[in-house]
Amino acid sequence: MTVQQNLLGFDLYEAARVWGLEFERKVEPKSRHVVIDGFRLHYLDWGSRGKQPMLLLHGGGQTAHTWDFFSLCLRNEYHVYALDQRGHGDSEWSPTSDYSAEAHQRDIEGLTEHLKLDTFILIGLSMGGSNAYAYAAKHWDKLAGLVIVDVGPEVIIQGRRNIRDFTVSTSQLDSMEKFVDRAAAFNPRRPREMLRRSLSHNLRQLPNGNWTWKTDRRRQTEAGTEVDLRDSPELIEKRWGYIKSIRCPTLIVRGAESDIFTQEVADRMAKIIPGGRTVNVSKAGHTVMGDNPPEFEARVREFLKTLP
Helix, strand or coil: CCHHHHHHCCCHHHHHHHCCCCCCCCCCCEEEEEEECCEEEEEEECCCCCCEEEEEECCCCCCHHHHHHHHHHHCCCEEEEEEECCCCCCCCCCCCCCCCHHHHHHHHHHHHHHCCCCCEEEEEECHHHHHHHHHHHHHHHHEEEEEEECCCCCCCHHHHHHHHHHHHHCCCECCHHHHHHHHHHHCCCCCHHHHHHHHHCCEEECCCCCEEECCCCCCCCCCCCCCCCCCCHHHHHHHHHHHHHCCCCEEEEEECCCCCCCHHHHHHHHHHCCCCEEEEECCCCCCHHHHCHHHHHHHHHHHHCCCC
16 A cells, blocks of 8 residues: 555545546556656656557646546556656756756656657646647657647636645645645545545655645745746747647647636647647646546547547
8 A cells, every 4th residue: 555545545546436437457557767867757657568658747736646547547558657747746856946848858858768669649738738749849750649738838827827826825734634625625626535646646744744745846936926927928939839840640638617728729729730639628627637537538539549
């Protein structure tokens, strides 16, 4: 039994049953580490060696376990890997707080080379989606398909501010259950059981007994201060340049209730990418695959079936 199960008494398969998902046998991913250019990264290997590879990239402030339900559903047909991106989960924190797009690209390129991934499926949410489409712009010939989840070159600033305010206000609490309470208020779409399990992988206990996020937040804005959350015109233009360079089959997934990603931007992306397409997942906000796992899986499966 894992530490998280000991703490919370709720494992992955019990959580899956909340969504009506049943599995014939219990499978746990292998926890692995790799050093890329002297930097240690952690990833989950869900097995099924010999199947087509699939690499999953989580959003900012999340972990590789964000994808656990989806990985369980797809592992029989694909060899699924889920990465803890730098500064997140059980991967190393950057000593210089370098979390630039270029640094993430070096990590992804190093990992794909280490795993010898070719003709693979790349799926990313939010920050992971941005990293995915930046990788695809340069390496689309290595991809069988790309799935970009609820992110684009332009985002809704208020949604970004809501996430910032939530993470700052929960920087340190004296119990895990208080994190669950705050998360349930922030995102009422998810059952508490799922929030509790997800948070169990994303929190660490401090020497004073309090709990805090695993994510490196040394440069996090202090509560009560305001920062400019808007992207520069140059950065937005650079991101649209990435989209214009993609030449692999691409699905853009949007949460129907997203406060980050507009339908207008999603449609524009699909129009630019040859053969690009968009879908909306109902009853889902920004964290689409966590808010409505069955429909997210179904929409992605429909896309995967179209790939050569």
